[in-house]
Amino acid sequence: MRSKLFxxxxxxxxxxxxxxxFLAAGYLTIHVTLMGKLTxxxxxxxxxxxxxxxxxxxxxxxxxxYVLPFWENETICAIYLLNAEEDAMTYIxxxxxxxxxxxxxxxxxxxxxxxxxxxxxxxxxGWFQKKSQNxxxxxxENGTIKxxxxxxxxxxxxxxxxxxxxxxxxxxxxxxIFISSLTKRNLLEIIFYTWRDQAWNATYDDFQILxxxxxxxxxxx
Amino acid sequence: xxVSEKIDPWLIIHMLISGAICxxxxxxxxxxxxxWRLTEWIVKSYGSLGVFIFEEARNGYxxxxxxxxxxxxGFLGGFYLGYKVKERLKVNMVFPSAIxxxxxxxxxxxxxxxxxxxxxxxxxxxIPLFTSIGGSYLGGYTLNxxxxxKPKEERISLIFxx
Numbered sequence: 570m571r572s573k574l575f576x577x578x579x580x581x582x583x584x585x586x587x588x589x590x591f592l593a594a595g596y597l598t599i600h601v602t603l604m605g606k607l608t609x610x611x612x613x614x615x616x617x618x619x620x621x622x623x624x625x626x627x628x629x630x631x632x633x634x635y636v637l638p639f640w641e642n643e644t645i646c647a648i649y650l651l652n653a654e655e656d657a658m659t660y661i662x663x664x665x666x667x668x669x670x671x672x673x674x675x676x677x678x679x680x681x682x683x684x685x686x687x688x689x690x691x692x693x694x695g696w697f698q699k700k701s702q703n704x705x706x707x708x709x710e711n712g713t714i715k716x717x718x719x720x721x722x723x724x725x726x727x728x729x730x731x732x733x734x735x736x737x738x739x740x741x742x743x744x745x746i747f748i749s750s751l752t753k754r755n756l757l758e759i760i761f762y763t764w765r766d767q768a769w770n771a772t773y774d775d776f777q778i779l780x781x782x783x784x785x786x787x788x789x790x
Numbered sequence: 791x792x793v794s795e796k797i798d799p800w801l802i803i804h805m806l807i808s809g810a811i812c813x814x815x816x817x818x819x820x821x822x823x824x825x826w827r828l829t830e831w832i833v834k835s836y837g838s839l840g841v842f843i844f845e846e847a848r849n850g851y852x853x854x855x856x857x858x859x860x861x862x863x864g865f866l867g868g869f870y871l872g873y874k875v876k877e878r879l880k881v882n883m884v885f886p887s888a889i890x891x892x893x894x895x896x897x898x899x900x901x902x903x904x905x906x907x908x909x910x911x912x913x914x915x916x917i918p919l920f921t922s923i924g925g926s927y928l929g930g931y932t933l934n935x936x937x938x939x940k941p942k943e944e945r946i947s948l949i950f951x952x
Contacts, residue, residue: 572935580931584865587924591857596832598850603833603841614840630839639843653839 613778620646621663624782626775628653644669652775656768657761659776663785664756673756683711683722685749689760690726697743701732714748716757717785721750744769748780757785804874805882809889812867812922816859816894825851825858852913860918863890864925865932872930883930887922891915 574582606614613624618639632651640647648661664670674680679688694706709725728743745762761776763769819825829851833839841847867886875882895915898905905914 578932578935580928580935584861584925584928584932587861587928588857591853591861592828595829595850595852595854595857598853599829599833599841599847600836602844602846602850603836603838606841606844614838614843616843625840625843627836627838627840631842650840650843653837 613782616648618646618648620665620786621648621661622782622784622786623661623779625650625779626652629659629775632658652768652772654768654771656765657763657772657776659779660758660760661783662758662760664758667754670751670754670756682720682749682751683724685751685756685758686722686724686747689747689749689758690724690745693745693747693760693762694726694728697728697731701730701740703740704731705729709744714780716748716750716759716780717783719750719752719757719785721748721757721759723748742766746776755785759783801875801882804871805885806889808867808871808874808886808926809893811870812863812886812890812926813893813897815863815866816890816922817897819859819863825855828858829854856918856921860921861925863887864922865929866925867922868926868929869932870929871926872933876934879927879930879934883927884923886926886929887919891919891922 572579577585603614607627608615608624612627614627616623616625619641629650629652632649644664644666646661646663646665648659650659651657652659664673674685677688679685690706694704697704705728707727707729709727711722711724714721714723723746725746726744728745730740731743733739733741741764743762743764744766745760748757748759750757759780761773763772830839833841842851864887867890868883871882871886872879895905905911
């Protein structure tokens with residue numbers, strides 16, 4: 570057996586080679602994955618789940634590197650994503666079955682599609698109000714759009730004067746859009762919000778591309 | 791080893807120290823986040839942190855973690871034990887990683903990490919443990935590797951010196 574490799578002791582050489590091998594294998598795996606998932610224009614990643622597919626701006630990310638940003642079981646599919654600058658958040662929640670939709674709506678005493686968006690807004694606002702009593706909710710725009718060839722209701726809002734902390738006087742504003750699309754069988758909710766004033770204009774186009782590319786693949790029976 | 795033979799208490803102490811070194815290095819490298827910093831730098835150069843949405847890319851990151859955390863941790867634990875202990879390396883070199891990993895698991899349990907399911911056991915315990923043990927052997931044998939020395943050349947002078 571050789572005692573030395575590259576003039577260093579064989580075990581040390583093997584150790585160094587192994588580190589390089591792990592790094593190279595890891596890098597190649599990431600590289601191949603990225604190249605395989607990019608769209609033709611190279612600006613988006615194709616996200617293809619069991620029930621939902623959409624184009625994700627490639628710089629957007631998962632909130633935590635270790636945590637899978639998707640959660641899916643037989644009744645619900647949930648996705649949460651953060652933009653590259655970490656100042657905008659997107660949630661996609663899909664209730665796949667009639668029972669899960671009825672359960673959610675019955676529990677919250679909601680009767681129609683638009684009320685779902687309003688319910689989520691109130692829940693969202695209530696969370697900030699607990700931390701910051703001066704926070705005020707303002708409805709900017711309500712309307713309907715199409716998502717995955719489905720009719721959907723949306724409401725754009727602003728929550729102003731949210732305190733950074735109890736001690737500080739500094740405040741920030743949240744701008745968001747809450748979309749809900751209800752059919753007889755399922756419910757699709759999309760929530761997008763930013764917490765920096767300039768972030769809305771910078772990221773809303775990307776969000777729109779995501780929404781426009783979103784396809785609900787398998788409508789539940 | 792015969793049962794009747796006494797176990798050297800210093801051997802056990804050195805094993806525990808090497809295990810503590812292995813555990814400490816895992817904590818430092820994991821806490822410092824070296825693998826993530828490197829991986830983040832790589833994917834940021836592509837402008838695509840979103841790639842970690844995919845399981846395959848996370849597996850790539852996992853490989854980088856193995857190479858930058860568990861292998862060096864085992865290596866340094868084994869290096870210490872190899873420096874202190876020169877006998878029965880084949881058996882002894884399992885201990886730095888095994889002890890270090892038990893300490894690491896206890897730490898994980900203490901901070902609330904849940905090990906549930908076969909994937910957790912495989913990717914969270916077994917593969918890092920075996921990688922670390924491999925590192926220990928390499929560390930231990932680095933100091934105890936028998937290097938064949940070349941015989942020194944002797945010059946023979948044919949000139950008769952007065």
